[in-house]
Amino acid sequence: MSSTVLIAVVLAALGALLLGAILLLWWQALSSQFLPQFSTRGITDNLKIGQHQKALERSDRLIEQREFKAAAPLLQEALILLHIKKDRALVERSVQFNLSVISRIISIAEHTGAHLENLAIVEDLIHSRGELQLAFLDGLRDRSAFQRRRSEAGKGAPDWALSEFNRKVEDLEERITTNKRSLQTQVKELLDAAANGPSTTITYH
Numbered sequence: 001m002s003s004t005v006l007i008a009v010v011l012a013a014l015g016a017l018l019l020g021a022i023l024l025l026w027w028q029a030l031s032s033q034f035l036p037q038f039s040t041r042g043i044t045d046n047l048k049i050g051q052h053q054k055a056l057e058r059s060d061r062l063i064e065q066r067e068f069k070a071a072a073p074l075l076q077e078a079l080i081l082l083h084i085k086k087d088r089a090l091v092e093r094s095v096q097f098n099l100s101v102i103s104r105i106i107s108i109a110e111h112t113g114a115h116l117e118n119l120a121i122v123e124d125l126i127h128s129r130g131e132l133q134l135a136f137l138d139g140l141r142d143r144s145a146f147q148r149r150r151s152e153a154g155k156g157a158p159d160w161a162l163s164e165f166n167r168k169v170e171d172l173e174e175r176i177t178t179n180k181r182s183l184q185t186q187v188k189e190l191l192d193a194a195a196n197g198p199s200t201t202i203t204y205h
Helices: 003-034 043-064 068-078 088-112 119-152 159-199
Strands: none
Touching: 043 068, 043 088, 068 088, 068 159, 088 119, 088 159, 119 159
């Protein structure tokens, strides 16, 4: 290989590294600008949450234009129902985000004069979802810590103990899934009532 070709290859490699560094800095800047309320850990979850943020922003524009029925499906889409499995901060912030979605529905109801009978149920489901996901993360942490302590002591984890940890984790997973279904149903009912106005027979809590 001639020295000219070698120099060209080296320069190309350095250029690729420089481009990678620039793209990384660009992504970090973009994340801090558009996703400031979420942790930068767990890129996949953050990308998904970015889609929810965009749906909420689009619904805001429609609400400003009094296009309440058009905003309703976007608010349903904005609701964050991911099963977050790593980041406690992301769980807590998703609860606040979901409450901000509900605040938009309340705003619509104020404009249409609707009564929101199941508002308290929805808020309770949102808080319960956060508690369940945090409990799930605690279960994963406790199981891992137990296995580590047994390994450090030179002992294997007994099957019955692991089975109990697994049972608790699986039970929480099922409850999180049930909560998701309930939230989807209850939020749809809330949106229908808000967008349709006082013609419904729902009463406000």
